[in-house]
Amino acid sequence: MVRSARRLAAAFCIVGVSCLLGASRELSVADPDIVFRHGFEVATCANSVVEVSEACDDGNLWIGDGCSATCQVESGFMCAGAPSVCAATCGDGLKRGAEQCDDGNTAGGDGCSPNCKIDSGFGSVGEPSVCFTSCGDGIKAGNEQCDDGNIVGSDGFSSSC
Numbered sequence: 001m002v003r004s005a006r007r008l009a010a011a012f013c014i015v016g017v018s019c020l021l022g023a024s025r026e027l028s029v030a031d032p033d034i035v036f037r038h039g040f041e042v043a044t045c046a047n048s049v050v051e052v053s054e055a056c057d058d059g060n061l062w063i064g065d066g067c068s069a070t071c072q073v074e075s076g077f078m079c080a081g082a083p084s085v086c087a088a089t090c091g092d093g094l095k096r097g098a099e100q101c102d103d104g105n106t107a108g109g110d111g112c113s114p115n116c117k118i119d120s121g122f123g124s125v126g127e128p129s130v131c132f133t134s135c136g137d138g139i140k141a142g143n144e145q146c147d148d149g150n151i152v153g154s155d156g157f158s159s160s161c
Contacts, residue, residue, distance in 0.1 A: 043057075043071070045057060045061065045069065045070060045071035046058075046060055046061050046069075046071070047059065048082060048083035049082055049083075050082045050084060053071075054071035054072075055071065055073045055079070056071055056072070056073050056079035056084035056086065057071045057082060057083060057084050058079070058083050058084040058085070058086060059083045064096075065086060065097075066079050066084075066086020066087065066088070066096075066097065067079050067086050073086070074086075074096075075094060075096075076089055076092055076094030076095075076096035076097075076102075077089060077096055077097065088102075090102060090106060090115055090116040091104065091105055091106040091114075091116070092104065093127065093128030093129075094127060094128070095116075095127050095128075099116035099117075100112075100116060100117050100118045100124065101116055101117070101118050101124035101129035101131060102116050102127070102128060102129050103124075103128050103129040103130070103131060104129075110131060111123075111129075111131020111132065111133070111141075111142060112124060112129050112131050118131070119131070119141065120139055121133055121134065121137060121139030121140065121141025121147070122134075122142065133147075133161070135147060135159075135160060135161035136149065136150050136151040140161075145158070145161065146158065146161055147161045
């Protein structure tokens with residue numbers, strides 16, 4: 001079964017089959033998952049082992065989980081271990097994984113918490129996240145001086161909080 005193909009140096013290898021160097025001589029496969037050619041190791045992505053040329057290997061070929069289908073760390077993530085466990089990098093301005101927001105910092109009280117969750121009384125849009133308060137939701141947040149749960153100005157509270 002052909003599992004993956006990689007071009008490395010002058011050798012063309014199909015993992016699980018034999019490799020040809022140029023068109024002249026055939027090189028044998030020692031292991032169906034890892035192929036060594038002239039001192040180079042050709043890795044098989046998605047086998048849960050971080051091999052040469054791989055920055056991560058989480059055992060799958062899914063995109064958006066931190067480790068790409070070519071076993072490289074996706075932007076906005078950090079990965080470690082084998083199999084690789086990837087987590088979004090909070091504070092980099094890229095909303096990834098389980099992050100509800102990422103405003104490009106890890107400061108608290110600005111609407112996006114230091115662990116990239118939306119603070120109570122705030123909303124968030126965009127990337128990097130722009131956080132805003134919702135006047136009339138009953139939660140005094142951000143620059144609001146008051147929030148009585150409505151935007152009626154005649155009740156003794158400002159309609160703009």
